Amino acid sequence: MVSVFLPDGSARLVPRAGSFDTSEGDASEREVIEWVYKRSQVAGLGTGTLPGARALYLPLVASRGPIGVLGVRPATPHPFAAPEQLHLLETFAAQTALAIERAKLAEEAQQAEFRIESERGCATRS
DSSP: OEEEEEEOTTSOEEEEEESOOOOSSOHHHHHHHHHHHHHTOOEETTSSSSTTSSSEEEEEEETTEEEEEEEEOOSSSSTTOSHHHHHHHHHHHHHHHHHHHHHHHHHHHHHHHHHHHHHHHHHHHO
């Protein structure tokens, strides 16, 4: 199972996509997610950092810095034994971060264009 955690309006990381979340009674998992987000480092299942987590958490880092966390909860024990598997997940996380950043930049550009058009409309009515 995979989930993407992104900050909400209050900068709290919430699940935005995926098949699992940690909202109810799972404080230790939430702490791992926050740790990964703040430090931009991999942690959780199969790592030497916070290995008691039920999932592997990878930071989503784009050109502006951290933008979220990717959580991977495997169906089998010891799923990340091969370094190539972790490297592939890190590559996927980097590509996911860039895609999210591009979407956010497109939204910001659209909002800026809307504000400019609104200001032009106000100026022509004056």
